[in-house]
Amino acid sequence: MxxxxxxxxxxxxxxxxxxxxxxxxxxxxxxxxxxxxxxxxxxxxxxxxxxxxxxxxxxxxxxxxxxxxxxxxxxxxxxxxxxxxxxxxxxxxxxxxxxxxxxxxxxxxxxxxxxxxxxxxxxxxxxxxxxxxxxxxxxxxxxxxxxxxxxxxxxxxxxxxxxxxxxxxxKDDGISNVAYNDESAKIVTVGRFDYQKGYDYLVQVAKKVLAKRSDWIWEIYGSGDQDEVDKIRDLINENGLQEKLVIKGLEKNQDLIYGDKGIYVMTSRYEGLPLVLLEAQQYNLPIVSFSCPTGPNEIIEDGVNGYLVECYNTDKLSEKLLELMEDEVLRQSFSEHAKDNLDKFxxxxxxxxxxxxxxxx
Missing domain, CATH: 3.40.50.2000 (Glycogen Phosphorylase B;)
Structure with a gap:
């Protein structure tokens, strides 16, 4: 052996x-x-x-x-x-x-x-x-x-x-049995608190979209550097988003993280191959992500099961996210194609x- x-x-x-x-x-x-x-x-x-x-x-x-x-x-x-x-x-x-x-x-x-x-x-x-x-x-x-x-x-x-x-x-063997809810008004992002993850960009996007769709909430799951957590929490408070953009901390139960969500968003500056995008697709979630190096381009089919947005363009990401938030039929369509390319993983x-x-x- x-x-x-x-x-x-x-x-x-x-x-x-x-x-x-x-x-x-x-x-x-x-x-x-x-x-x-x-x-x-x-x-x-x-x-x-x-x-x-x-x-x-x-x-x-x-x-x-x-x-x-x-x-x-x-x-x-x-x-x-x-x-x-x-x-x-x-x-x-x-x-x-x-x-x-x-x-x-x-x-x-x-x-x-x-x-x-x-x-x-x-x-x-x-x-x-x-x-x-x-x-x-x-x-x-x-x-x-x-x-x-x-x-x-x-x-x-x-x-x-x-x-x-x-x-x-x-991707993990288990495929979620949780049905996608196209009426969900919840956005989710998962990842450790680190400069790499671009949570400062996330707050900028949240401010723009939640001002127009105050019926939605956005949850962030993850732990990490406490200074980064405090920095992002301060940004959330400074922008008056504390009731709508919520840091949930670490959670192992993926059903609780993804199961009742309507959209997944990723604002990373860079990645390797982000497992969280595969997890989101297993739960049939439409995705909006920066087209950062590397990974999103090899996971998301732009305009089919999500949107790939020019890196760090928070205005464009906000625009595409709002488009999904305001269109139940489009969310359902993206959801139906979420697992199209999971076979290569x-x-x-x-x-x-x-x-x-x-x-x-």
Missing amino acids: KKIALVKWILDDSGGGERVAISLANELTKKYEVHLIGITTKQSDLFFKINSQVKYSNFFDHRVRLSKNILKISKMLKKYFRDNEIEVAFGIGISANVFLSFAGIGTQTKVVLCDHTNSITDNREFSQKVQRYVGAKFADKIITLTQEDCRNYIKKYGISEEKIDYIYNW NKDKILKQWLELIETI
Whole structure:
């Protein structure tokens, strides 16, 4: 039985990266001996449940600085790989790129780096450029979440097509039995509180649309950086939206999040492949989203099951959202096509890609 490891910087959050790492580890136990390593994970009670067959390890039970601990973590991983005879190691998220690449040097372990945001928007942070550059040069394989990002890697880093591929996140098996309610006057957005998610844009849009349709409410589900939560709450209060734009916090029950909603909205500055859009489609929700890099363009069919809007154009997003809010028939039409393209995110198809990668690398 092949021995593999999945490595992630933190595992105690509720984001897409944590979900993917744990879900993938759980599924791969059906065929392999799977080790899941959280480098700096504070909580023993993780948001996502780990299969009892997964061999879970945590290097630090408190937050540590990546920049000051790269060599230490690399040595710890190298020892772990040798002691446990790990054949393939997956780094989930680019924060793993440098220390995992170094850990693989001088071992028999093949290193696969999985980028869970995108290489198009890393101009904002020098550290992201370094992490992706090191990964592109030293990893045995790079996996992106989208075709768009895969093409960008080849162009940006000059790597061969054989060294890189894209594998979509899968949608969960369960399909909602909750019928879409085209009379619902509720909008929903889900995601952690972070600059990336563009909640400042969301407040601008909410102010415009809720002023015209005061019978609607908008709910935000998620946790995250408390400073960001406070900042967005202050913006909500400053704009007099506290009764109509409501921060609901963290919620595990997807029926409560999506089940009684009429529209899903995403205002992210950038993404990898946003799982929340797949979740919204499973609940037959029409979607309005910025056409940000990357993901929305490969999930939403513009004018068929949602609207893709020019990045960060809050006026245009408000216009398209109002169009949906005011047209019950259009919402129903979009809802009927919500699941049209979900087959390409089929779990069995995507797991087959992971298995082929593990067997051939």
